[in-house]
Amino acid sequence: MKILIFSKSGDFHSHAVKWALEQLGHDVTHFLSSSIPMKSTYSFFAGGNKLPKTVIDSENGKIDMSNYDVVWFRRVPRAIPDPTCHPADVETALRDWASAFRSLQIYGSENAAFSVNEPKSSWNICKITQLDAASRIGFNIPLTLVSNDPEQIASFVERGANEQCIIKPLSQASWISSDQREFALPTTIVNLSDLENADTRTCPAIYQKLVKKDYEVRCTVIGKNIYSVKIDSQSDAHSSIDFRNAKDWSSLKYDLIQTPINIENKIFILMEYLNIYFGAFDFIVTPEGEWVFLEVNTMGNFLWIELYNDKIPLLQNFAKFLESRCKSYSNKEFDDRISLKKFIDKVDISKIISSELDANPNTNASHYVFES
Structure with missing residues (x-):
């Protein structure tokens, strides 16, 4: 069986799963999406009498997306801008790469017998979608506000004298300092004094009532x-x-x-x-x-x-x-x-x-x- 794994550089999981699949006797191709566009190229062919085809030309050879039985999108492909790209063009280039990678996911999933997870599920990464769906299904969820409205946020945090609130980002976020140390925004308790000088309008975040846990x-x-x-x-x-x-x-x-x-x-x-x-x-x-x-x-x-x-x-x-x-x-x-x-x-x-x-x-x- 031919299996294709997409991941970012430095990903432990993709290497371990590749090794495990090889122990089971399968032919596994591991492609690093961060190699595009500096180390690899992407091409989509359509029209004429031939079936559409997506090909990635990497340092390790050509990858024809129509040749794989299973595709695992360990991490959704995301291009790393070429340093030679003019700063004014980076936003446009990344937007176009996102569109190209979206079609790559869809095409690869439609041609493979099995894809994990299917491309349309990527929209469901959104935590707002998940919380809404979970609540409708009957899960207990924390009392939640997602907002960038300073008045709504202050009112939510202030409501309930005996309840603490937490704040967390809508998506994973981390920053690399000049000395290569990593900083991230963890789930953090927030109170009214924290909001006094905070620019909450800049970006929406998740605010939830703190749930006591065992x-x-x-x-x-x-x-x-x-x-x-x-x-x-x-x-x-x-x-x-x-x-x-x-x-x-x-x-x-x-x-x-x-x-x-x-x-x-x-x-x-x-x-x-x-x-x-x-x-x-x-x-x-x-x-x-x-x-x-x-x-x-x-x-x-x-x-x-x-x-x-x-x-x-x-x-x-x-x-x-x-x-x-x-x-x-x-x-x-x-x-x-x-x-x-x-x-x-x-x-x-x-x-x-x-x-x-x-x-x-x-x-x-x-x-x-x-x-x-």
Whole structure:
């Protein structure tokens, strides 16, 4: 079977899944979208008597999108501007590349027997869409405001004297300083004094009433397999608001737990609505045992869970999910040929990632490796 993986430079997951698929005997092509346009070219042919065709000409040879059985868009392709591009033209170039990559996704998915996730699901990455859909389906969600209106925001934060509020961005955001340190905006408690000098009108953000939690849950859904992992975020002051704020993720415990049947049913209804077959769901579980939906990442990282609990076979099941070409994939068997531990033991991933970053000096991808 021929399988095509798209990813950004420095991505741990794509290398691990490529290795796992090769252990299963498949022919895997791994393409780095950050190599376009400096290292690779894109062409779409249509008209005449020939069928439409999309071809990428990379350093490692030509990639004909019509030749693959399975396509995994680990990260949606995004061009890195060529340094020779005039600054006034960068915005136009990136807009045109976004259009070209959108058609590449659609064409690749239509020609392949299986695509994860399908291109139209990319619109459902929007957290507003997810919260609306989750609420309609019957999930409990935090009281939420998405706004850039200073009066609405102040009123929302002020309402309820005994309730705290948090703020988080609509999309992942990070900044690289001049000394190459990375800074990100985590989920943060916000109060009225924080708003006094804040320019909230510049950009919309998500404001939510803080939900008291007993612990957090990350549900990785692969076809019809659900792996719900309890994260003891309340054991550390840094992670009490959001487990991702922990200074050392390895200090937290990650235990596989049973998903309540009503939550499981709603997860599958939401996935059907969003048209996805894979997703990383985040929940809060309150002291009363109530599950509260936060979001689903349709291209979320998942192998970090197996990194901290090697009894959860996510790598082998994701590889077999792609191999199955089945939206309703389900598997309970364990394959000892494939595990994250074996991959780490056999492959020096740091050298691979370093070589990718060296080959693409115009992109800083170090923060893609273990993002959640």
